[in-house]
Amino acid sequence: MPPPRKQGTALRQRLADLRGPEVPPKALDARALAALAANPGCERRALLDGAGVNKAVLADALGSPSAFGQSQFAFMRGNAFEARVKADGGAELLRLVHERLDPGAEPPAASPVSVPDLAAVGPEGRAARTALALREATDAAGWALLDHPMLALDVAGSPAFLEPDAVVVHPDGTWSVVEIKSFPMLDGSADPAKVGAAARQSAVYVLALEEVAARLDPPPEVHHRVLLVCPKDFTNLPTAAAVDVRKQRAVTRRQLTRLTRIEEIAGALPEGTCFAPDLPREQLTTAVEALSATYAPECLAACELAFHCRARARTEGAVTSLGRATRAELGGLTTVDDVLAAAHGRAGDPDDPAVAALRRAAELRAEALGVSAERREAAATLPGSAPEGVPCH
Incomplete structure (x- = not known):
């Protein structure tokens, strides 16, 4: 293993390569650090912030400009x-x-x-x-x-x-x-x-x-x-x-200790990965998608890449787009398709509490809709009722 000084120099050079040649680093301020600590599972934000990438400029280059920030x-x-x-x-x-x-x-x-x-x-x-x-x-x-x-x-x-x-x-x-x-x-x-x-x-x-x-x-x-x-x-x-701020201090310290070390995230990226904003959009998109993200609606108020990550989460049907609370309640069901399949009995372990709750909710919904259909059918047989689609006067 190289000495700590050489190891630190190599990491700084690696982060500079990720930013792109001649791209100055953007300082990581306390507001961004607090937002990062609130979402420790997002390797995308951890590396981009650690490398000093200007995420607002990157979001513009990706075609998802950010509305985040002060006037x-x-x-x-x-x-x-x-x-x-x-x-x-x-x-x-x-x-x-x-x-x-x-x-x-x-x-x-x-x-x-x-x-x-x-x-x-x-x-x-x-x-x-x-x-x-x-x-x-x-x-x-x-x-x-x-x-x-x-x-x-x-x-x-x-x-x-x-x-x-x-x-x-x-x-x-x-x-x-x-x-x-x-x-x-x-x-x-x-x-x-x-x-x-x-x-x-x-x-x-x-x-x-x-x-x-x-x-x-x-x-x-x-x-x-x-x-x-x-x-x-x-x-x-x-x-x-x-x-x-004792509570916030304790939470922030705990979350920061959970962050994956930046050199580990950078080491797992393909060779030649770069986030320079002057690169073609397709190349930038590939580089950004090489980093795993943990999107939640709360990111819209705290991260410049939130619109890009939201669009990707919706395209993939990820349940994270529904919020952290919903994601936590769904356990191992990570996509909307998985949730619907479990609710209708096409997949999932019946002994899983999340699956059982979904199936019970689906039964209650079907029962409620069935009652409504019966009431509409009964109402249609009453004297003076109008045919379906014809308004009553």
Whole structure:
């Protein structure tokens, strides 16, 4: 077996070959990583994300353009709100952190706040600079605000570089993640679906921050509550809430450990496989179909290739297109044809609970339709009833 450094170099070269010559890698952010962790059985997404393939461009080249992503207006609004929150050296942001997460500590306004410079060359350099800044701020025992730090998290054997909105070091040496969103918090509460998505994204940052903390002696505590900052009501004024992400963190960690290592997926591909968007559509389709996918309707809100995968799932009659809950209830029946054959007694083990339930449902449906047919036949014999297809007046 080659040394780890040579092995890592060979993997990076292999992933670069898969992207295509002169195609720059697309960074894997926490939102994409949270979506990947929610669907660990999808080798297609695992490899494409790990290789840095731009799935939106790939979807366009495949003829299934994606409607996934934020509008330019949403980006501008979010950037403007984040700039307001972090103005004046992050004074308002640290006030919210103190108020919501650490009210027993000395107020940030009562002592100097460290805002270290995190500039460095490349994501590896920025991650190393962030780790050093965290160590220095922890030793200083004061408030510190790290604006857009760079964190590294191992994902399926390949490092993913993540950039949270902010990380705060408390005077007691503990660390907190701050997530800034542009959706409003009305009367102290926000859209549960959006808060849930923010919590899953923040849980990824917490995991990455814990990896940094584990390298220190003694390792500092990473707060399991993150600060979610949003506009208050219909204004542009910031407000915040503490969100407990222990459940999301545990689920994400468990799902990430289930991901097949990227080098194993890449090694199983045919020689010469490439996902460069300038290749002919037929060649791209063959390359994409060489990777197994686990499509579910939830992918439509989380993956740029969802429309392509949905079309393939429908063509193949895969029950995954009906949703994960339905797929789980059907056991070993993987296609709609299998389900219908089992329901009508043409296939399947009668002792299989899923087959038995399908046959019982088919019997109840036949019974209900039979009763309806009898009622229609009886109604047709009543005096004054119209022949079939002729309306009554």
